[in-house]
Amino acid sequence: MSLQVWIWIIVGLTFALYIGIAIWSKAGSTNEFYIAGKGVHPIANGMATAADWMSAASFISMAGIISFIGYDGSVYLMGWTGGYVLLALLLAPYLRKFGKFTVPDFIGDRYYSNVARTVAVFCALIVCFTYIAGQMRGVGIVFSRYLEVDINSGVFIGMGIVLFYAILGGMKGITYTQVAQYCVLIFAFMVPAIFISIQMTGNPIPQLGFGSESVDGVYLLDKLNGLHEELGFSEYTSGSKSTLDVFLITAALMIGTAGLPHVIVRFFTVKKVSDARKSAGWALLFIAILYTTAPAIAVFARTNLIETVSEKEYSDMPYWFKKWEDTGLLKFEDKNDDNIIQYLGDEQLNELTIDKDIMVLANPEIAQLPNWVIALLAAGAIAAALSTAAGLLLVISSSISHDLIKRMINPQISDKGELIAARVSAFFAVLLAGYFGINPPDFVAATVALAFGLAAASFFPAIVLGIFYKKMNKEGAIAGMLVGILSMLFYMTKFKFGWFGGGSSEDWWFGVSPEGFGTIAMVINLVVSITVSNFTPSPPEKIIKLVENIRLPSDEDV
Amino acid sequence: MKNNKADIYWKKNLKYLTILLSIWFTVSFGFGIILVDKLNEIQFFGFKLGFWFAQQGSIYTFVILIFVYIFLMNRLDKFYRSNK
Numbered sequence: 001m002s003l004q005v006w007i008w009i010i011v012g013l014t015f016a017l018y019i020g021i022a023i024w025s026k027a028g029s030t031n032e033f034y035i036a037g038k039g040v041h042p043i044a045n046g047m048a049t050a051a052d053w054m055s056a057a058s059f060i061s062m063a064g065i066i067s068f069i070g071y072d073g074s075v076y077l078m079g080w081t082g083g084y085v086l087l088a089l090l091l092a093p094y095l096r097k098f099g100k101f102t103v104p105d106f107i108g109d110r111y112y113s114n115v116a117r118t119v120a121v122f123c124a125l126i127v128c129f130t131y132i133a134g135q136m137r138g139v140g141i142v143f144s145r146y147l148e149v150d151i152n153s154g155v156f157i158g159m160g161i162v163l164f165y166a167i168l169g170g171m172k173g174i175t176y177t178q179v180a181q182y183c184v185l186i187f188a189f190m191v192p193a194i195f196i197s198i199q200m201t202g203n204p205i206p207q208l209g210f211g212s213e214s215v216d217g218v219y220l221l222d223k224l225n226g227l228h229e230e231l232g233f234s235e236y237t238s239g240s241k242s243t244l245d246v247f248l249i250t251a252a253l254m255i256g257t258a259g260l261p262h263v264i265v266r267f268f269t270v271k272k273v274s275d276a277r278k279s280a281g282w283a284l285l286f287i288a289i290l291y292t293t294a295p296a297i298a299v300f301a302r303t304n305l306i307e308t309v310s311e312k313e314y315s316d317m318p319y320w321f322k323k324w325e326d327t328g329l330l331k332f333e334d335k336n337d338d339n340i341i342q343y344l345g346d347e348q349l350n351e352l353t354i355d356k357d358i359m360v361l362a363n364p365e366i367a368q369l370p371n372w373v374i375a376l377l378a379a380g381a382i383a384a385a386l387s388t389a390a391g392l393l394l395v396i397s398s399s400i401s402h403d404l405i406k407r408m409i410n411p412q413i414s415d416k417g418e419l420i421a422a423r424v425s426a427f428f429a430v431l432l433a434g435y436f437g438i439n440p441p442d443f444v445a446a447t448v449a450l451a452f453g454l455a456a457a458s459f460f461p462a463i464v465l466g467i468f469y470k471k472m473n474k475e476g477a478i479a480g481m482l483v484g485i486l487s488m489l490f491y492m493t494k495f496k497f498g499w500f501g502g503g504s505s506e507d508w509w510f511g512v513s514p515e516g517f518g519t520i521a522m523v524i525n526l527v528v529s530i531t532v533s534n535f536t537p538s539p540p541e542k543i544i545k546l547v548e549n550i551r552l553p554s555d556e557d558v
Numbered sequence: 559m560k561n562n563k564a565d566i567y568w569k570k571n572l573k574y575l576t577i578l579l580s581i582w583f584t585v586s587f588g589f590g591i592i593l594v595d596k597l598n599e600i601q602f603f604g605f606k607l608g609f610w611f612a613q614q615g616s617i618y619t620f621v622i623l624i625f626v627y628i629f630l631m632n633r634l635d636k637f638y639r640s641n642k
Contacts, residue, residue: 071612071613085624238609246591250590274628292613292618551568553638553639
């Protein structure tokens with residue numbers, strides 16, 4: 001069967017599955033729409049969290065990025081997994097014990113203030129929109145590559161599917177679709193990895209494979225380091241970023257992960273506090289399967305690629321090379337007219353430019369795997385993008401219908417009315433996300449990584465201090481969140497978009513990149529919060545009781 | 559009496575957090591970033607050890623840490639509930 005037929009069959013089947021689940025799990029109340037009726041099993045919630053969390057970027061781009069920057073790619077691996085430890089130990093159980101619907105709910109109640117609630121809604125919307133636009137674009141790109149439609153039609157198809165199951169099922173529909181999507185994406189990610197690991201090292205476990213000897217008896221990593229040295233790239237297993245910057249970026253990604261509203265809200269959907277802890281553990285386990293495989297794929301793909309193209313005749317290139325040239329993701333420019341591909345670390349002499357996304361998407365073709373594996377990869381990439389987009393949409397719609405309408409504008413609204421409001425806001429959020437997917441503002445790509453900095457700088461200190469520091473009051477929290485998110489916005493717009501006088505990487509304060517600045521902004525937030533709350537009145541007795549209650553185990557009250 | 563028990567519960571919880579988060583910090587920021595060059599001098603199967611911690615070891619440790627935390631807290635919950 002041809003590749004195109006395989007792709008239509010496999011992608012079509014997965015879509016039918018998602019829609020079937022949506023119809024089966026239709027939400028009947030706001031409780032079901034926002035938090036799936038608090039009845040999700042911890043393992044199912046772990047899978048849903050993993051799918052929610054792993055976006056098109058994790059699935060398509062991450063292994064590719066690592067394969068180009070080697071050790072420096074560790075910031076993503078540690079940053080995007082280590083955050084779950086913070087989430088499990090510092091946030092999830094307590095927020096579940098608190099037991100409302102959204103993150104602004106917690107901030108607004110804990111800090112007894114609608115101003116704090118508004119600031120939290122504002123931060124949640126900024127974080128989610130920077131993130132979701134990138135997802136819709138990812139859906140479009142994957143569709144256009146695999147289904148041979150143009151990117152815009154791809155975005156429309158993606159919007160249609162998400163719209164259907166998010167609006168119908170709310171959190172309940174999204175959760176069970178995400179469970180299915182996790183299975184699709186992890187299977188799609190692992191199958192090619194296992195095949196290639198066997199091909200290159202004879203070891204079926206990729207995590208061990210990339211530390212084994214390749215078929216010619218040399219350790220794979222030593223061989224890759226050797227190739228890099230020969231071609232003038234920097235050593236694969238060492239980094240070129242400064243230690244300080246690696247440290248700060250990793251910290252910003254970790255703390256940001258723990259502060260992302262669409263991840264936090266997943267822990268509201270389980271039955272008990274102990275289940276919240278368990279689902280954090282399962283979520284990280286499911287994520288770790290992909291995250292420990294990605295660096296292996298990075299090494300396999302990098303070695304394979306260099307061996308296939310370096311110093312080879314252009315006319316001898318295999319079929320996939322031409323195909324990816326057509327998409328513009330691969331470019332060959334014969335600078336010395338010798339018809340041989342020179343792939344070198346030296347910009348002047350290098351003749352081949354490779355887009356990072358190719359490394360995962362073309363990997364099965366480079367390794368000459370069967371067509372159904374490639375089709376599976378397409379379905380997996382789409383699953384990854386759709387599941388994250390849906391999770392974010394839900395946070396946006398509940399921020400509007402619950403935090404703004406129910407809690408502030410019209411508290412008298414009936415449950416039915418609120419449910420309609422939630423569905424209407426989900427509808428408009430999809431349209432807006434689709435618009436950004438079709439007309440991506442230039443800053444989208446640059447800001448997805450920065451969404452973490454924003455989350456770290458705003459939510460994390462307010463939530464953690466709210467639980468672990470009884471004397472933390474509303475003045476401190478509001479001041480901290482505002483100073484945190486504004487300083488992050490200032491630094492990132494200054495150095496990413498050239499506002500406020502702009503500046504290049506030489507002007508970075510103490511050599512800290514905008515990605516790493518999230519950690520600094522988080523520390524600023526902490527210091528401001530604690531200082532301000534020490535000079536302003538303590539929170540009322542009622543709030544201290546609330547905190548004491550949150551700290552107690554499981555389902556018991558003081 | 560009841561408050562007393564809640565105090566013990568909270569103190570124990572904080573102790574667990576301190577220990578687990580120290581390990582969390584050591585394997586990632588310690589072994590994977592600050593000490594990476596030193597550890598890279600040690601060969602661990604086909605890996606340099608520092609590189610392995612940064613791209614593999616730290617992640618395995620994170621998973622184990624959460625499951626240890628789940629175990630410890632479930633035990634602590636039981637203690638809190640007993641002879642209430």
